[in-house]
Amino acid sequence: MSDADSIFADDVELIKNATVLEEDHTPKQILCRDDVLDQYTSVFKPVYKGRPPQNAFLYGDTGVGKTAATKYLRENLEQDIERKNENVPKEEKVALNLVWINCENFTTGDHKTSSYQVAVGIVNRLRNKGNRITGTGYAPQDVYDIMYEELNSLEGTVLVILDEVDKIGDDDTLLYELPRSRDIGYVENIRVGVIGISNDYTFRKNLSPKVKDSLCETEIKFSAYDAEELSDILRARADKALYDDAYDQETISLCSALAYQEASGSARRAIRLLRRSAEIAEENGSDLIRPPHIRQADNDLEYGNIVESIVDQDDEKLYILKALAHLDSAGLTPARTRKVHTAYSQVVQTYKSESGRGPLTQRGMFNHLSKLVMFGFVHTIDRNKGVGGGQWNEHEFSDDVTPQQVKDAFENHNLEWIEMDLRGIHD
Ligand SMILES: Nc1ncnc2c1ncn2[C@@H]1O[C@H](COP(=O)(O)OP(=O)(O)OP(=O)(O)O)[C@@H](O)[C@H]1O
Known part of the structure; x- marks a missing residue:
């Protein structure tokens, strides 16, 4: 069968190598980051030389190259150590063990990670499949003991990279102890270096002084890219990913400008935008990515971002958003707080009937609703009819949110979307 017979094929193909556009x-090459790379290379240097490793804390907004720079230096370090080891006598060989943990992958049901969960993760990275431990059922001290035992069975330097380290939350025992494990006497055969990576500025600010002392030996800030830097990064990516005639200077400039404006200089957003724009251009049979494709791609990404941020909300806020979605579909917004509470109570009863937990009081719900206003999902109107006329609040979705996005978020959250008819609802 030729492509012409397939419903999946497009008439034109603009993407030459899709993997280059993958997350x-x-x-x-890491572009536009010379200063930061110099600083970061110094952190890895002692490891290459077989000296005690340094600890480091990397921070900066999302999509600004923290992970990319770390992977790049890790690969170079491993290759260079391998080359160096080929040419030196046995006793001078450098032993490096690298454990990369994304703390986001070790969250429990309530979206929280703890030092305990990360320690379980480190143990399981070091053990083979049949010998792994579960994330529950061990006393915390037992898990730490097992982890240090596993680490101590290695030799040389152990570099533990904790990506999205902020997910570790308040329980930061590991962040304090792991970098100092040799001084404390938990390990004796190895030297441990820890690199924490985070895009959460509050987490960095709130780190306890003792964690700051041990983990933040070197702090490296990754600032956001400006539109010109985004253009350089994007052009290099487009050169590898797209056919030469598929894009031009306007493609690169517009994708970069939009990513700069809307995603605070995130290279991830710029690359996603380029990929989606190329797909839309292909679907439209265009042999060049043009501004309307890019604008449509930008709208698609914005839509998806809002759905993702709704998915991140806790159950109570999801129920309030569902109540507003039904009120909106029934033409009943803006709705007074009492009406939103009645609708919300119905939603809770529908979803929580099995657990037996009831809805929050109106005041309790209002606290969550205020957070939704703060996050930009909901818009509240303050009605004031003057003396004797009364004062009250009315709520509706902000301009960026639609009932369909709430529905999509429920589905992404694996929560069934139960249809509800709130047309006859009263205040
Ligand atoms: N300087 C750069 N040169 C080339 N590619 C880059 C550069 N900076 C970022 N990128 C690319 O942009 C995307 C996002 O970067 P990366 O994952 O490193 O961001 P991050 O800062 O770790 O974000 P987060 O905090 O969300 O994890 C990746 O595809 C990465 O390869």
Whole structure:
């Protein structure tokens, strides 16, 4: 069968190498980051020389190259150590063990990670499949003991990279102890270096002084890219991913400008935008990515971002948003707080009938509703009819949110979307 017979084929193909546009692609070159790379290279240098490793804390907004720079230096370090070891006598060989943990992957049901969960993760990275431990059922001290035992069975330097380290929350025992494990006497055969990576500025600010002392030996800030830097990064990516005639200077400039404006200089957003724009251009049979494709791609990404941020809300806020979605569909917004509470109570009863937990009081719900206003999902109107006329609040979705996005978020959250008819609802 030729492509012409397939419903999946497009008439034109603009993407030459799709993997280059994927999230986990590590570029061969890190652009526009010379200063930061110099600083970061110094952190890895002692490891290459077989000296005690340093600890470091990397921070900066999302999509600004923290992970990419770390992967790039890790690959170089491993390759260079391998080359060096080929040419030196046995006793001078450098032993490096690297454990990469994304703390986001070790969250429990309530979206929280703890030092305990990360310690379980480290143990399981070091053990083979049949010998792994579960994330529950061990006393915390037992898990730490097992982890240090596993680490101590290695030799040389152990570099533990904790990506999204902020997910570790308040329980930061590990962040304090792991970098100092040799001084404390938990390990004796190895030297441990810890690199924490975070895009949460509050987490960095709130780190306890003792964690700051041990983990933040070197702090490296990754600032956001400006539109010109985004253009350089994007052009290099487009050169590898797209056919030469598929894009021009306007494609690169517009994708970069939009990512700069709307995603605070995130290279991830710029690359996603380029990929979606190329797909839309292909679907439209265009042999060049043009501004309308890019604008449509930008709208698609914005839509998806809002759905993702709704998915991140806790159950109570999801129920309030569902109540507002039904009120909106029934033409009943803006709705007074009492009406939103009645609708919300119905939603809770529908979803929580099995657990037996009831809805929050109106005041309790209002606290969550205020957070939704703060996050930009909901818009509240203050009605004031003057003396004797009364004062009250009315709520509706902000301009960026639609009932369909709430529905999509429920589905992404694996929560069934139960249809509800709130047309006859009273205040
Ligand atoms: N300087 C750069 N040169 C080339 N590619 C880059 C550069 N900076 C970022 N990228 C690319 O942009 C995307 C996002 O970068 P990365 O994952 O490193 O961001 P991050 O700062 O770790 O974000 P987060 O905090 O959300 O994890 C990746 O595809 C990465 O390869």
